[in-house]
Structure formats: C-alpha cells, structure tokens
Amino acid sequence: MTLARRIVTLLGLPVVLVATWWFLSAGSTDFYRPSLQRIVTAFQQTWFSERLVVDVLPSVARLAVGYLIALVIGIALGMMIGANRWLRALCEPVLEFLRAIPPPVLVPIIMLVAGIGNTTKVIVIVSGCVWPVLLNTVEGVRGVDEVLADTCRSYRITGLNRWRHLVLRSASPQIVTGARQGLSVGIILMVISELFAASSGLGFTIVQFQRGFQIPEMWSGVLVLGLIGVVLAQLFTIAERRILAWYHGIRSSQREW
Amino acid sequence: MLEVQGLRKVYDGHGRRVEAIADLTFTVGGGEFACVVGPSGCGKTTLLRCIAGLLPPTSGQVRVAGEPIAVVFQEYGRSLFPWLRVAQNVELPLKAAKMPRAQRQRQVDEALAAVGLADAHDAYPWQLSGGMQQRVAIARAIAYGPSVLLMDEPFAAVDAQTRADLEDLIRSVWQRLGVTLLFVTHDIDESVYLGQRVIVLSSAPTRVVENIVIDLPGERDQLTTRADPRFAELRARIYAHIKKLPSQRAEHGSTHDLSR
Numbered sequence: 001m002t003l004a005r006r007i008v009t010l011l012g013l014p015v016v017l018v019a020t021w022w023f024l025s026a027g028s029t030d031f032y033r034p035s036l037q038r039i040v041t042a043f044q045q046t047w048f049s050e051r052l053v054v055d056v057l058p059s060v061a062r063l064a065v066g067y068l069i070a071l072v073i074g075i076a077l078g079m080m081i082g083a084n085r086w087l088r089a090l091c092e093p094v095l096e097f098l099r100a101i102p103p104p105v106l107v108p109i110i111m112l113v114a115g116i117g118n119t120t121k122v123i124v125i126v127s128g129c130v131w132p133v134l135l136n137t138v139e140g141v142r143g144v145d146e147v148l149a150d151t152c153r154s155y156r157i158t159g160l161n162r163w164r165h166l167v168l169r170s171a172s173p174q175i176v177t178g179a180r181q182g183l184s185v186g187i188i189l190m191v192i193s194e195l196f197a198a199s200s201g202l203g204f205t206i207v208q209f210q211r212g213f214q215i216p217e218m219w220s221g222v223l224v225l226g227l228i229g230v231v232l233a234q235l236f237t238i239a240e241r242r243i244l245a246w247y248h249g250i251r252s253s254q255r256e257w
Numbered sequence: 258m259l260e261v262q263g264l265r266k267v268y269d270g271h272g273r274r275v276e277a278i279a280d281l282t283f284t285v286g287g288g289e290f291a292c293v294v295g296p297s298g299c300g301k302t303t304l305l306r307c308i309a310g311l312l313p314p315t316s317g318q319v320r321v322a323g324e325p326i327a328v329v330f331q332e333y334g335r336s337l338f339p340w341l342r343v344a345q346n347v348e349l350p351l352k353a354a355k356m357p358r359a360q361r362q363r364q365v366d367e368a369l370a371a372v373g374l375a376d377a378h379d380a381y382p383w384q385l386s387g388g389m390q391q392r393v394a395i396a397r398a399i400a401y402g403p404s405v406l407l408m409d410e411p412f413a414a415v416d417a418q419t420r421a422d423l424e425d426l427i428r429s430v431w432q433r434l435g436v437t438l439l440f441v442t443h444d445i446d447e448s449v450y451l452g453q454r455v456i457v458l459s460s461a462p463t464r465v466v467e468n469i470v471i472d473l474p475g476e477r478d479q480l481t482t483r484a485d486p487r488f489a490e491l492r493a494r495i496y497a498h499i500k501k502l503p504s505q506r507a508e509h510g511s512t513h514d515l516s517r
C-alpha cells in the first residue's frame with residue numbers, strides 16, 4: 001500500500017465520525033450533550049494545563065508500571081506452568097477461580113492491605129492484566145513443536161538457551177495475543193482504580209467533572225481516554241511487528257500460494 | 258563407534274500398541290559410513306531416535322562412543338527455528354556449546370558454503386525451498402563438528418540433480434571429518450552408492466534382514482560407480498532381500514523401489 005492510501009485508511013473513518021458528530025451536535029442546547037465545539041474548547045482549557053502533569057501522566061505511568069509487572073509475572077509464571085504438566089494440572093483449578101473474579105471487587109480488599117496510594121492502583125491493574133497474559137502463555141508453551149524440542153535436545157540447547165530460543169519464541173504469538181487483551185483490561189482498570197478513595201488521576205478527574213456538572217469537561221476526559229487507547233494500541237502494534245516479524249512473514253508467504 | 262544390542266521398542270499409548278522394533282543388533286565401527294534401508298513405517302526413525310537418546314528403548318541398549326551426536330531430522334522443515342535466520346540456525350548449537358565467536362562464525366561460513374548456501378545467511382528458513390531447508394539442516398549438523406552423525410532420509414525432498422550433489426557432499430564431509438555416520442534411506446541405490454555397509458531392515462516389527470558390506474572402491478563417482486558391475490550385483494542382492502519381505506508386497510504393491 002502506498003503511504004497516501006495508508007493514511008486514508010487509517011484516518012478516513014475517524015474523520016468521518018468526528019465530522020458527523022461535529023455537525024449533528026452543532027448548536028446543541030441539551031445540557032448533557034453539548035456540541036463537539038464546546039467539548040473541544042473544554043478539552044484545550046482542561047488538558048493543556050497542569051492537569052496533564054498532575055492527573056494524566058501519573059495515571060499513564062501507573063498503567064505502564066502495572067502492565068509491565070503483569071507482563072513479567074504472566075510470562076514467567078506461564079512459562080513455568082506451561083512447561084510442567086504436573087504443575088499445570090495442579091494450578092488449573094486455582095487459575096480458573098482467580099481469573100473469574102472481576103478485579104474491581106478486589107479494590108476494597110487490596111486497599112485494606114496496601115493503603116490508598118499508588119501501590120493499590122498498580123496492584124489493581126496487575127491483578128487484571130496478568131490473567132490473559134498468563135493463560136495465553138501457558139497455551140503457547142504447550143504448543144512447542146516436538147521436532148524443534150527434539151532438535152534442542154540432540155544439539156544440547158538446554159537451560160536458559162532453551163527457554164530463550166525455543167520456549168519463549170514458540171509461545172510468542174500467543175503471548176502477544178494475551179498481552180493485547182491485557183492492555184485493554186489495563187486501561188479499564190486504570191480508570192476504575194482511581195474511582196475509590198483517590199484524589200487525583202484521569203478516572204478521578206472525569207468523575208469529579210460529572211459530579212460537578214461540568215459536562216463538556218467530562219466529555220473531554222472521555223476523549224482523552226480514547227486517545228490514550230489509540231496511542232497505546234499503535235505502540236503495541238509497532239512492538240508486535242518487530243517481535244513477530246517471522247510469524248507474519250510465514251503467514252504472508254503461505255498466502256502467496 | 259556405535260553399538261546397538263537387542264534393541265526393542267514398543268509404542269504403547271492412546272489405546273494402541275505398536276511393536277516398531279522387534280530385535281535389532283548391529284555395530285557401526287568408528288568412522289564407518291553405514292546405511293539403513295527398510296520399508297516405510299518399519300521403524301527407521303524410531304531406531305535413530307533411540308540412538309540419539311531422544312527415546313528410551315523398551316529393552317536392549319545403545320552404546321555410542323564419541324561425542325557429540327548430530328541429527329538431521331526427517332521433518333527437516335520443522336527442525337529449523339523459523340524465528341532465526343539461516344546463519345543463526347546453524348550457529349545456535351555452537352553458541353549453546355559456548356564456542357568463541359570468531360570460531361563460531363568461521364564454522365558457520367564453512368558449513369553453509371559446503372552445502373552451497375553461502376549467500377543465504379540472512380534468509381529465514383521459510384523463505385527457502387524444501388531442498389534448501391534440508392541443506393541448512395545438514396549445514397547445522399556439519400558445523401556442529403560431531404563424531405557421530407545420524408541422518409534420517411535427508412534427501413527425500415530434493416530433485417535428482419541436487420540429490421546427487423548432496424550425496425557427494427555427504428561423502429566428502431564424511432571423509433574429511435572422519436565421523437561415524439548412520440544414514441537412513443529408503444532408496445536402495447542411494448544406500449549402495451553412499452556407504453561402506455548397508456543394513457537391511459524388515460518391515461515392522463523390525464529385525465535386521467541382512468548386513469551387506471559394500472566393497473566398492475573408496476573413490477566414488479555418480480557415473481562410474483553406478484555403472485560398476487559390482488554396484489549392480491550389490492543392488493540386486495538387496496532388492497532380492499526386500500522382495501522376500503512378506504508384508505511389503507501386500508502393503509505397497511511395488512516391491513522394486515521402496516520410495517516411489
């Protein structure tokens with residue numbers, strides 16, 4: 001695809017939707033549904049200010065920390081559990097149980113243990129992100145090709161080399177799938193973790209606006225959340241292209257047939 | 258040296274019991290080039306996996322003198338790491354053996370040049386044809402510098418010309434490195450042309466039917482060796498054995514060529 005066509009594909013629908021919203025809402029007098037023009041004005045006033053540093057950046061930082069911790073824990077545990085049949089049988093019921101608990105209900109409990117600071121919010125994010133990563137890693141590790149495993153055995157590729165070059169790479173397509181699911185869970189939990197006993201953060205601010213009937217400001221906060229989601233998804237795609245270049249290469253070389 | 262004694266392998270699982278190897282006893286001397294021929298499904302791969310230590314025998318034993326062992330797998334395509342480039346695939350076992358970088362590089366270059374893939378270093382395996390992938394697998398085995406080399410039908414997927422080239426390549430590698438080589442094939446002509454000895458296996462459950470010394474001259478050539486009357490004699494002798502195998506005729510119709 002040419003660059004121009006890619007840009008059109010990427011931005012076409014968003015531009016159409018925004019334009020539609022803009023014209024349909026123009027001159028709106030409905031208090032709860034202000035015009036997009038007013039929202040945009042509120043956006044500039046609200047977020048191009050110290051709020052960016054006080055509310056948005058800390059939220060995103062907590063998301064980043066929580067997400068990275070979840071990735072490390074999920075991949076490490078998942079590799080161990082996936083590689084060991086006995087461990088897998090042992091853990092499966094417990095994992096299913098823990099996964100079924102919605103993380104928001106854990107917030108009060110975590111707060112009792114970890115207080116109301118950053119730690120609690122990060123733990124909430126970790127407790128939700130870790131499951132898709134962990135469970136997908138387990139599945140990916142189980143799917144290691146037998147011939148490749150035999151190759152490693154006969155060429156004495158053992159220990160750390162085996163984990164790095166065989167197990168992790170074999171499981172990487174599944175791990176990436178899990179990580180993508182984990183990311184969207186993480187964004188949701190970033191907001192939710194700030195709804196309880198918080199005094200700053202993106203989620204907290206949006207709720208404050210709602211309670212204070214600052215409706216255009218509230219809508220602009222929702223836009224910020226959406227934009228963060230888009231940026232993170234793009235970053236994720238860039239990382240995925242690098243990590244799974246071989247995988248997409250195989251798939252497209254098969255499609256050429 | 259490689260010693261197989263009273264080897265027996267029974268697969269048992271998923272409600273199916275297959276006696277693949279009934280009783281195998283043979284020895285391959287140090288530095289010897291032996292070929293194993295036998296009909297499809299007779300247990301050749303099973304034998305190789307037992308020798309390589311990838312599969313525990315049901316009974317009997319395998320003794321291998323000399324380290325390390327390199328294996329070229331029958332499913333060569335699946336034996337290459339799709340996320341590593343060709344040179345990295347060849348290099349990985351050397352890296353795992355903690356060989357110094359410069360020496361590693363040299364051995365990788367040499368091995369890839371030997372199989373005629375000097376310009377494929379940076380390709381991914383899945384960008385290559387089947388025959389090229391197989392040559393990468395062979396290069397990896399050569400670069401490893403093994404004292405025992407096990408090859409499982411390595412030329413099944415390549416065209417006749419490449420096959421002839423690779424046969425001569427394997428012979429020259431064998432002569433140069435002095436490895437003990439066990440070469441599985443189901444092509445009788447190939448087994449006679451390549452080795453110093455041919456071990457003929459029966460269909461499953463497998464036993465040794467015949468152990469034939471190939472007394473052709475050491476210097477072999479695709480044209481003259483294959484035209485040698487002795488070559489024809491040895492080949493006829495093996496064909497005769499294969500013909501006598503009872504289940505072979507019923508299963509495969511043709512008894513003349515086991516592969517095609």
Ligand SMILES: Nc1ncnc2c1ncn2[C@@H]1O[C@H](COP(=O)(O)OP(=O)(O)OP(=O)(O)O)[C@@H](O)[C@H]1O
Nearest residue numbers: 268275277296297298299300301302303304443461
């Ligand atoms: N993992 C396994 N589990 C159960 N049975 C098996 C297994 N591997 C092989 N067999 C059986 O053992 C027998 C011998 O198989 P093997 O792969 O060793 O044959 P082969 O001589 O290598 O055949 P080919 O020439 O087609 O490669 C076959 O009947 C096969 O069905």
Ligand SMILES: [Mg+2]
Nearest residue numbers: 301302331409
């Ligand atoms: Mg086989």
